[in-house]
Amino acid sequence: MPIDKFITLQGTFVPLPIENVDTDQIIPARFMKGTTRDGFGDNLFRDWRYHKDGAPVQDFVLNQGVYSGSILVAGKNFGSGSSREHAAWAITGYGFKAVVSSFFADIFRNNALNNGLLPVQVSEDFLSEIFAAAADPATELRIDLEQQLITLLSSGRSEPFDINPYKRNCLLNGFDDIDFLLNIKDEIVQFEQNR
Amino acid sequence: MQRTLFDKIWDSHVVREIEGGPSVVYIDRHLVHEVTSPQAFAGLDSRGLKVFRPQQTFATCDHNVPTLDQHLPIRDVLSRMQVETLAANAEKHGIHHFGLNNPNQGVVHVMGPEQGVTLPGQTIVCGDSHTSTHGAFGSIAFGIGTSEVEMVLATQCIMQPKPKKMLIEVNGTLGKGVTSKDIILYIISKITAGGGTGYFIEFAGSAIRSLSMEARMTLCNMSIEMGARGGMIAPDQTTFDYVQGRPYAPVGEAWDKALAYWKTLRTDEGAVFDRTCRYEAADIEPMITYGTNPGMGMKITGVVPDGSDLEGNDRKSFDKSLNYMGIQAGKPMLGMPVDYVFVGSCTNGRIEDFRMFASLVRGRKKAEGVTAWLVPGSKRVEKQAVAEGLTDILREAGFEFRQPGCSACLAMNEDKVPAGKYAVSTSNRNFEGRQGPGARTILASPLVAAAAAVTGRITDPREFL
Numbered sequence: 329m330p331i332d333k334f335i336t337l338q339g340t341f342v343p344l345p346i347e348n349v350d351t352d353q354i355i356p357a358r359f360m361k362g363t364t365r366d367g368f369g370d371n372l373f374r375d376w377r378y379h380k381d382g383a384p385v386q387d388f389v390l391n392q393g394v395y396s397g398s399i400l401v402a403g404k405n406f407g408s409g410s411s412r413e414h415a416a417w418a419i420t421g422y423g424f425k426a427v428v429s430s431f432f433a434d435i436f437r438n439n440a441l442n443n444g445l446l447p448v449q450v451s452e453d454f455l456s457e458i459f460a461a462a463a464d465p466a467t468e469l470r471i472d473l474e475q476q477l478i479t480l481l482s483s484g485r486s487e488p489f490d491i492n493p494y495k496r497n498c499l500l501n502g503f504d505d506i507d508f509l510l511n512i513k514d515e516i517v518q519f520e521q522n523r
Numbered sequence: 524m525q526r527t528l529f530d531k532i533w534d535s536h537v538v539r540e541i542e543g544g545p546s547v548v549y550i551d552r553h554l555v556h557e558v559t560s561p562q563a564f565a566g567l568d569s570r571g572l573k574v575f576r577p578q579q580t581f582a583t584c585d586h587n588v589p590t591l592d593q594h595l596p597i598r599d600v601l602s603r604m605q606v607e608t609l610a611a612n613a614e615k616h617g618i619h620h621f622g623l624n625n626p627n628q629g630v631v632h633v634m635g636p637e638q639g640v641t642l643p644g645q646t647i648v649c650g651d652s653h654t655s656t657h658g659a660f661g662s663i664a665f666g667i668g669t670s671e672v673e674m675v676l677a678t679q680c681i682m683q684p685k686p687k688k689m690l691i692e693v694n695g696t697l698g699k700g701v702t703s704k705d706i707i708l709y710i711i712s713k714i715t716a717g718g719g720t721g722y723f724i725e726f727a728g729s730a731i732r733s734l735s736m737e738a739r740m741t742l743c744n745m746s747i748e749m750g751a752r753g754g755m756i757a758p759d760q761t762t763f764d765y766v767q768g769r770p771y772a773p774v775g776e777a778w779d780k781a782l783a784y785w786k787t788l789r790t791d792e793g794a795v796f797d798r799t800c801r802y803e804a805a806d807i808e809p810m811i812t813y814g815t816n817p818g819m820g821m822k823i824t825g826v827v828p829d830g831s832d833l834e835g836n837d838r839k840s841f842d843k844s845l846n847y848m849g850i851q852a853g854k855p856m857l858g859m860p861v862d863y864v865f866v867g868s869c870t871n872g873r874i875e876d877f878r879m880f881a882s883l884v885r886g887r888k889k890a891e892g893v894t895a896w897l898v899p900g901s902k903r904v905e906k907q908a909v910a911e912g913l914t915d916i917l918r919e920a921g922f923e924f925r926q927p928g929c930s931a932c933l934a935m936n937e938d939k940v941p942a943g944k945y946a947v948s949t950s951n952r953n954f955e956g957r958q959g960p961g962a963r964t965i966l967a968s969p970l971v972a973a974a975a976a977v978t979g980r981i982t983d984p985r986e987f988l
């Protein structure tokens with residue numbers, strides 16, 4: 329699926345200071361029955377966001393009406409567990425474009441990048457500072473993919489973040505891996521013949 | 524240069540290295556199931572492509588199939604649609620398909636090895652994190668997302684950075700009542716649920732060598748639960764004996780050639796790992812989990828940790844987890860009442876698991892008030908259990924055997940544990956709500972599950988052995 333270009337993103341963020349947010353929390357398996365990529369955003373964090381009867385859990389951050397923005401900031405080891413790409417679809421479907429955490433699970437990181445969702449890994453210390461700064465919901469973050477830099481505007485503190493140069497290039501240009509692989513199909517056939 | 528088992532297989536599958544980027548890796552076997560594939564096939568259609576190598580693609584339905592009355596149409600409309608979509612896609616693209624009415628249908632990671640689709644030295648992927656199971660054969664096997672499923676369907680390749688390598692050795696002899704499930708829960712409790720992130724693991728050591736193929740699969744299955752990309756074990760005679768004669772395994776000259784190659788698949792003396800962990804089999808006891816990630820495990824006779832060594836968010840997560848579980852810090856779990864017992868999944872849904880379970884419940888009775896779901900990993904496992912008389916033993920003890928599928932492992936079908944209830948499960952994840960909204964999962968081996976099923980409480984299975 330072609331992805332949107334990502335260059336810089338500046339805005340408020342939604343803090344979720346919980347660690348080990350696994351993909352079962354991001355999108356419970358029972359909401360994975362779609363055969364298209366659409367509609368998963370409605371069930372993002374379903375069991376934290378809604379009571380059993382469908383009524384919203386008032387004090388869950390997405391329901392409080394205090395925080396908004398297209399950046400999600402979460403605790404360590406975000407996206408562990410199942411390989412379901414539905415987790416990335418739920419997050420982008422809800423409207424997030426970047427997730428900030430001090431640690432990401434491998435498969436989630438890949439899935440996110442394949443859907444134009446930028447995982448930004450920051451130090452433990454910087455993450456705590458961001459959570460603390462969330463006391464003011466108007467606080468903004470700026471994520472610059474070209475410079476690979478994330479800045480907390482309230483304090484001016486910046487931190488560089490890592491991203492695979494190939495993936496960075498894909499995001500900056502809106503390419504995807506399949507386009508790349510289709511272009512080298514002859515080489516793949518050659519590889520098969522030489523085995 | 525000395526290379527690890529992982530290096531040898533990886534290097535021989537790299538089609539191209541990209542400057543500063545991932546490698547293009549060729550995939551030998553692509554396993555497909557109904558939940559993570561529809562969007563990938565749709566993507567293929569929208570690009571006007573066909574599956575590139577249909578003969579290397581094997582599909583089955585497992586995640587959301589019912590485990591009773593499989594001959595009837597699936598009642599849940601959305602589940603039925605996913606199963607039908609897979610069948611239609613398989614038909615259209617000419618890929619192997621073990622649908623509900625096929626005698627080889629089963630959980631994808633049970634089906635693959637059973638069919639000889641999984642072989643040593645291969646690269647294997649599936650849109651499912653427990654693809655790591657197949658590493659038991661000495662292959663590089665890992666889970667992928669749906670965009671990657673589309674990639675492999677379209678090009679038989681995937682783009683992956685080379686992971687770091689970790690060696691985990693377990694030496695010595697396992698004690699009575701200690702299974703490979705206990706080994707892996709023990710290891711994860713040491714390494715933590717995120718501690719293996721970025722690594723591919725090789726399991727080695729005398730305790731690992733002594734395991735059967737099925738036990739090795741249980742072990743590799745859960746390597747993902749420490750965050751690792753996968754886990755693998757060098758193939759040996761146990762592996763070759765298991766593979767030979769399976770439907771898709773090579774025969775005749777091709778077998779001899781394959782075998783000669785497989786015998787070279789071992790880590791060279793002196794090859795370097797990025798991290799090494801060593802454990803003693805004698806230190807491992809039957810394990811259970813008390814929290815909401817698989818790293819929160821302890822020996823069954825232990826007391827629940829109090830988290831006093833944790834700070835800040837770590838501490839908050841720990842308390843939240845115990846709170847969800849309704850379990851008290853500092854107390855033992857032995858004797859705690861249990862409502863549900865689930866035996867099945869790609870972790871422990873194979874014939875040896877049901878043999879273990881049956882050996883303990885034989886001549887005893889299921890405890891009043893316990894609901895037990897015994898779900899074979901595949902139609903073949905089901906057939907074998909009947910042939911060996913296991914189903915009779917189970918029936919006499921008050922248990923019913925269901926039909927194959929993932930079932931309560933992820934509760935996408937009707938097999939959901941109700942909110943607040945405790946389930947001792949042989950599956951692999953104890954996440955909040957994994958077995959149903961509000962369900963409380965305690966991970967354990969089939970022996971611990973059996974002891975709980977006949978006593979209605981968390982019980983040390985060694986009392987019965």
Ligand code: SF4
Nearest residue numbers: 653868869929932933
């Ligand atoms: S049995 Fe459980 S872990 Fe295995 S493939 Fe099915 S849902 Fe995934």
